[in-house]
Amino acid sequence: MTQGTAHIQPNGAKIAKTVLMPGDPLRAKFIAENFLEDVVQFNEVRNMLGYTGTYKGKEVSVMGSGMGIASIGIYSYELYNFFDVETIIRIGSCGAMQENINLYDIIIAQGASTNSKYVDQFNVPGYFAPIADFQLVADAKNKADEIGATTHVGNIFSSDIFYNADTEVTSKWARLGVLGVEMESAGLYVNAAAAGKKALGIFTVSDHLLRDEATTAEERQNSFTQMMEIALEIAE
Template sequence: MYITPTPHNEAALGEIAKTVLMPGDPLRAKEIADAFLEDYTCVNTVRNMLAFTGTYMGKKISVMGSGMGMPSIGIYSYELFHHYDVDCIIRVGSAGGISKKVGLRDIVAVMGASTNSNYASQFHLPGTFAPIADFSLLRHAVEIAEAKGLSIQVGNILSSDVFYNDLPEDSFTWEKMGILAVEMEAAALYMNAARAGKKALGLMTISDHLATGEALSSDERQTGFAEMIGLALDTAVTME
C-alpha cells in the first residue's frame, strides 16, 4: 500500500470503503449517492472526479467516477486497489448493444472483456491475457438478478479504445465471436484487479443498440440504470 492522498484523490486512508461502485460520470456518482446511500460525505473533488462514502443497508460503500476510457479508469482503479486498500470495484455504466441477444434495458453482467486496447502490454506477458470478472461476484449478481426478475445477460463484451471509429462496421465483426455489447472501461479494470489480486465486476445497462439504432430516452435511462445500481449494491452488501 502506498501513501495517500494521491495526485488524483484527496481522500485520506480509511475514507474510502472496501467496496466501490464506479460509474464513468462523476455526476452520476453524485446521483447514486443521493438516491441510494445514507449519511454520505464527499471524500474527493480533485479534477471534479467526485467520490462519496456512505452506507447502504448498514454496510459502508463508496461510489466514485472513473472517467471515460481505459487510461482514466486505469489510474483511478489502480489507486483505489493499491493506495486505498479497496478489495472490490463494481463498474456500473451503459453499453451499446452489438448482439441480437441483447436489447434495450437489458443488464449485461460482464464475464469477459475483450479489447482492442494495448493496455495489457505494460504487464510484459508472453501471450494474450483474457480479462475476466471475479467469479464469486459474477455468480452472486446473476443469482440476485434472477431472484428479482431482472432481464440479465451474461457474456463477453468489447472494451474499446475508440468511440468514433473511422470504420464503424468494425464493431459488428465482434458479433461473430459472441460479443454482446461495447463499452470503454471494463478490460482495464479487470486487468488492474487481476494484477492486484482484488475483485472486479462490470454491470452494464444496454442504453442503445448499434445494429438497430434504437436508444433509450433520458427518462428511460434513469429507470434502467436504477435497476442496475440496485443490483450492484445488493451484490456488494450480501457478498460477506
C-alpha cells in the same frame, strides 16, 4: 493507506472496501443521494466525485471513473494499491451487439475483450484474457434473477475508440458472440488481476448498434436503477 494522490484526496474521509464505479461522476452523485445513508464525500479532484455511505447497514463507496481505459486505469489502480480497496464494481452503459438484447437489459461482463494496449505493460508471452471475479458474476446473476431483471452474461468489448473508422467493427465482434461494447472494463480487470483484487462490470444497455435505438443522456444518468441495485446488493 495513503493520505492522498494527485487524483484522489479523501482529506480524512473513509473509502470503503467495495467501490461502485460509474463512468459519469454525476451518476456517482445520484447513487449517493438516492441509495446511501450517512454520506460523506471523499473526492472532488477534477470533479471526479466520490462518496462513502451505508447501504442496508454495510459500508459502500461510489466514485466516477471518467471515460476510457486510460482514465479508469488511473483511478482503479490507485483505489486498489493506495487505498486498500478490495472490490470495484463498474456500473455503466453499453451498446448492444446482439439482436436478442434490448434497451435497458443488463449485461454482466464475464470477460472483456479489447483493442487496448493496456495489458502490454506486463510483457506476458501471449494474450492475457481480462475476466471478472467469478463469485461476483454469480452473485450478480442471482440477484438480477431475484429482482426480475433481464440479464445476459458473457463477453463484452472494451474499446479505446468511440468513433471507429472501421465501419464493420460491430459485425466482426458480434460474430464472436460479444454482447456489447463499452470503454473501460478490460483495464479494470487487468488492474484487479495485477493487484490480486476483485472486479466486475455490470451494464445497462443504453443503445443498440444493430437497430436505431438509444436512451437519452438524462436516462443514462438517472434511470438505470436495476443495475445500481444489483451492484449495491452484492457489495461486500
